[in-house]
Amino acid sequence: MQSRLLSWAVPPALILSLWVTAAEKGDAARGKQVFKRCAVCHGDSGEGNERIAKAFGVAMKPFSSKEVQALDDANLKKGIVEGRGKMRPVSLSDQEAADVIAFLRTLKK
Numbered sequence: 001m002q003s004r005l006l007s008w009a010v011p012p013a014l015i016l017s018l019w020v021t022a023a024e025k026g027d028a029a030r031g032k033q034v035f036k037r038c039a040v041c042h043g044d045s046g047e048g049n050e051r052i053a054k055a056f057g058v059a060m061k062p063f064s065s066k067e068v069q070a071l072d073d074a075n076l077k078k079g080i081v082e083g084r085g086k087m088r089p090v091s092l093s094d095q096e097a098a099d100v101i102a103f104l105r106t107l108k109k
């Protein structure tokens with residue numbers, strides 16, 4: 001009897017907890033899709049587009065670099081959604097921001 005009750009109660013709880021973690025944590029695969037909006041300026045793998053860097057008059061740091069990877073998630077997110085320096089704010093949902101940051105982490109060398 002009790003095991004029957006458990007078999008009904010556990011799967012939804014498990015699914016819910018997986019879903020909650022998925023929503024909080026960024027997903028790099030989804031982030032790769034979001035990154036298409038960044039790639040015009042940052043290049044397909046975050047190395048920075050030379051022409052954009054010239055046009056903005058900045059040295060764009062590659063995302064694989066220590067400087068960028070040293071920023072924590074909150075700081076990265078702030079720079080992305082509020083803009084930083086010559087970079088204009090990009091409007092992203094919290095989930096999209098978490099996803100794109102997860103993708104940035106995969107670029108670390």
Ligand code: HEC
Nearest residue numbers: 037038041056058060068076079080084085086087090100
């Ligand atoms: C219109 C061009 C453009 C787009 C689109 C763009 N960026 Fe940028 N980004 C820049 C420029 C230019 C800089 C350099 C800013 C500076 O140094 O003044 C920069 C800097 C950064 C940095 C540097 C680290 C920092 O905070 O100092 C990060 C991280 C970054 N961008 C992430 C993103 C992400 C993620 C996206 C997509 C959601 C994105 N950018 C879209 C132009 C762009």
